Amino acid sequence: MTIPILDAKKVIRLSLSIAALFLVSLFFANMVSAHGYVSKPESRALLCADGVNYDCGAVVYEPQSLEGPGNFPEAGVPDGQIASAGGVFPKLDEQSADRWAKVPISSGPYAFEWTLTAAHATANWDYYITKEGWDPNDPLERSDFELFCSIDDNGKRPDFTVTHNCDIPDRSGYHVIFAYWEVYDTANAFYQVIDVTFDGEGEVPGPDPGDGEDNGDNEAPAWDANAVYLSGDKVSYNGLIYEAKWWSQNDVPGETSVWELVGEGEEEPPTETDPPEETDPPVDSDYPAWSTDTIYLGGDRVTHDGQTYEALWWTLGENPTNSNVWIQI
Structure with a gap:
């Protein structure tokens, strides 16, 4: 049976549409397959998620998802969009001398730390810092930065916690450090900017150096299934204290590898009648029902x-x- 020419064209268009949808699905699946953020010193995105930075947009839910095209600085994201990885979370590109909280830091040896929620084969890790005389009230551009540390991983798959020992150049006052993670087997990279101050008057206190029984472990808040937790966050659950190893939501402490047991709480484990009764939030009828095909x-x-x-x-x-x-x- 001969297929009419018009029907054959429709078949071709349908085939191309299906193929395009498949490629889009693969693209987005890859975009969410590997994530990471700089946890030491805390990046701009992480301080948004921690509630220190304000008016940040959706990055508060996923500071690990600042992924954009790689091969920086020859290619990569456009100037003015370095902080947002090419506009993924555009609020992060807002730049002024007092827009963002700053982490106190010193020049010299420093151990940078990444927290990965998915470890991806890695090409290289690069660290840049703004040059002397940069304008903190202008959008961040390539020409503002100079490279001061680079680590070549040659395709190695990293651990979920990655540490790099680098020497930070001499600086004073407010500067931006740009940490760059180039993926080995895709064309993408992860972008993290860190707002720092070298005068010791930053707005973000350093970690508590104390340990042992007085480190506050027994004062951790109760785990909340609806809360978003980041690496290092501690919660109490069933009389025990757990610490998140990476980004988590709805992962029950003690039942997944996201949480690590770190101590015991002061209170007795709750009984079945202890938790408050949960109430369902009101449903807005203006929103459509979820569809598996949409x-x-x-x-x-x-x-x-x-x-x-x-x-x-x-x-x-x-x-x-x-x-x-x-x-x-």
């Missing part, structure tokens, strides 16, 4: 099983009740 973008809201959810990033076919792509509102 593509949702960050900020889209749906209803499902009597609850309202908001997408944190692109998603297709991921059930809101058991996926970190969705947050209950």
Whole structure:
């Protein structure tokens, strides 16, 4: 049977559409497959997630997702979008002398630390710092930075905690350090900027050097299934203290490798009648019901099983009740 020419064209268009959708799905699957942020000193994105920086946009949910095109500085993201990895979270590109909290730091030897939520084969790690005389009230550009430390991993897959010993050049006052993680087997890289001050008057206190029984472990807040936790956050659950090893939401302490047991709390383990009764948030009828065949973008809201959810990033076919792509509102 001969297929009409018009029908054959429709078949070709349909085939191309399916292929395009498949490639888009692969792209976004790759974008969320490997993540990481600088946890020491705390990056601009991490301080947003910790509530120290304000008015940051959706990066508060995923400071580990600042992924953009690689091969910086020859290629990569445009000038003015270095902090946001090419506009992924545009609020991060706002730049002025007093826009962001600053981490106290000193010139000389320093151990930079990355926390990875997915370890990706790595090409290299590069560290840049703003030059003397840079303008803190202008958008960040390539010409503002100079490279001071580089580590070549030659495709090695890193641990979930990565430490690099570098020598920070002499500086004074407010500067921006740009940490860059180039992935080995994709064309992408991760971008993290860190606001620092070399005069010892930063707005972010350093970590508590104390340890042992007086380190505050027994004062950790109770674990909350709806909260977003980052590496180093501590919670109490069933009379025990747990510390998050990387980004977490809905991961029950003691039941997943996200949490590490670090101590015991002061209170007795709660009984089955101890937890307060949970009440369901009101469902906004203006939001459509979630559909397994619909593509949702960050900020889209749906209803499902009597609850309202908001997408944190692109998603297709991921059930809101058991996926970190969705947050209950």
